[in-house]
Amino acid sequence: MTPVSGALNMVDAWVIDVDGCLVSTSRAGGQGGTPIPGAVEFIRAVRDSGHAMRVVTNASACTPHRYAQQLREMGFDLSDDEFITAGSAAAAYIAATHAGARVLAIAEEGIVEPLAALDVDVTVDDAEGVSVVVVGAVDILDMSRLGAACHAVADNGAALYVTVNTPWFHGGRGRSVCTSAATAHAIAWVTGVEPVVLGKPSDALAATLRRQLGGDAVAIAVVGDAPAEVALAREMDALSIGVLTGALTRKAVADASDRTRTPDVIVDSIADLTDHIAPADSTRPHV
Ligand SMILES: [Mg+2]
Structure with a gap:
């Protein structure tokens, strides 16, 4: 397992899960939930770093605007354009193909x-x-x-x-x-x-996210609590970071026989990443 600080040195773009990662909820898309302690501050720190980010949920009932608005009302500094649902991803793919x-x-x-x-x-x-x-x-x-x-x-x-x-x-x-x-x-x-x-962890969504975050040269971290985010990170050739505030447990990771299905880095909560976000670096390629 890679240490957090070393792993995040080169990361300058983020794909971030909602349920069980930013928000504790019993309904998909963060509905009716509460922010996981430190998650609002993490998003603010990513914003301050100048890194690009996309918040991606496999929920599909509501529009990205509706979900993003719910997160804004909880204090998250996110725009509609930074929020992708499995529904909006599916619509974009179908319209294009x-x-x-x-x-x-x-x-x-x-x-x-x-x-x-x-x-x-x-x-x-x-x-x-x-x-x-x-x-x-x-x-x-x-x-x-x-x-x-x-x-x-x-x-x-x-x-x-x-x-x-x-x-x-x-x-x-x-x-x-x-x-x-x-x-x-x-x-x-x-x-x-x-x-x-067409949602996480499809290759179609992986390609869309990498394109939106700046292309092949950008070092991307995918943060989430479920196997779908690990698989998405593999599809994107990105760093996989697992949080233990949702579906993932330390025991499940320890017991896993297939290392390609476990995160590269595991932290108790997304809040544990905040102090390790690398500052924006003009020498690295950016969006
Ligand atoms: Mg989740």
């Missing part, structure tokens, strides 16, 4: 609004002409929409995307079901088509 496609979204505003903002032809209730199905978190699953999605995939050969592919969300206060993954796997069971993931 399926130009002109009609998209069936089993999702809330967190995907439907970003798709519409990108001028994607989006429907929420019929399979007619649909060549892409995207599944995000939903509060109520309408069986007619589930049926339409199955028909689009099975009959039209529509591509099937999902925001995340884990059974549970961990927010530091227990866990909740990932309705996106559960719904997508229902469609997969019916159609035999496995969903493609």
Whole structure:
């Protein structure tokens, strides 16, 4: 395991998780939560250092603006543009790779609004002409929409995307079901088509984040409490930092047989990183 200070010497850009990392919550995206002690100060220190950052949640029910606003109300100094959800990432990917496609979204505003903002032809209730199905978190699953999605995939050969592919969300206060993954796997069971993931730790999101943070030359740290952030760091060729305020436990890391699936650095809390943030260095490449 690498010591914290040495590991952070060259880091000048950050990807930071929300649930169980910045915020202790029982609902995805930091909703109804409270800041983890020292997390607000950590974000302020990153801001003061001049480093670029993206705060990335696998939540998809609300828009990035809504989630970012909730974090601002808790005291976090974050702009809408610095906040990425699995929903906004999915919308951006679909708009870029399926130009002109009609998209069936089993999702809330967190995907439907970003798709519409990108001028994607989006429907929420019929399979007619649909060549892409995207599944995000939903509060109520309408069986007619589930049926339409199955028909689009099975009959039209529509591509099937999902925001995340884990059974549970961990927010530091227990866990909740990932309705996106559960719904997508229902469609997969019916159609035999496995969903493609577009949130953490997908290669699509990894490429987007690295591009937004300045490209290949930038030294990036990915901070989070779950295996998804470790895997994302590997996809991004970034430093993986695990915090113990959410899903991850020191025992699980010690027991892990596959070192590629464990963080490079482990700290009790994101607050433990604040004093080790390197100052902005004009000799290093920046965004
Ligand atoms: Mg988390």
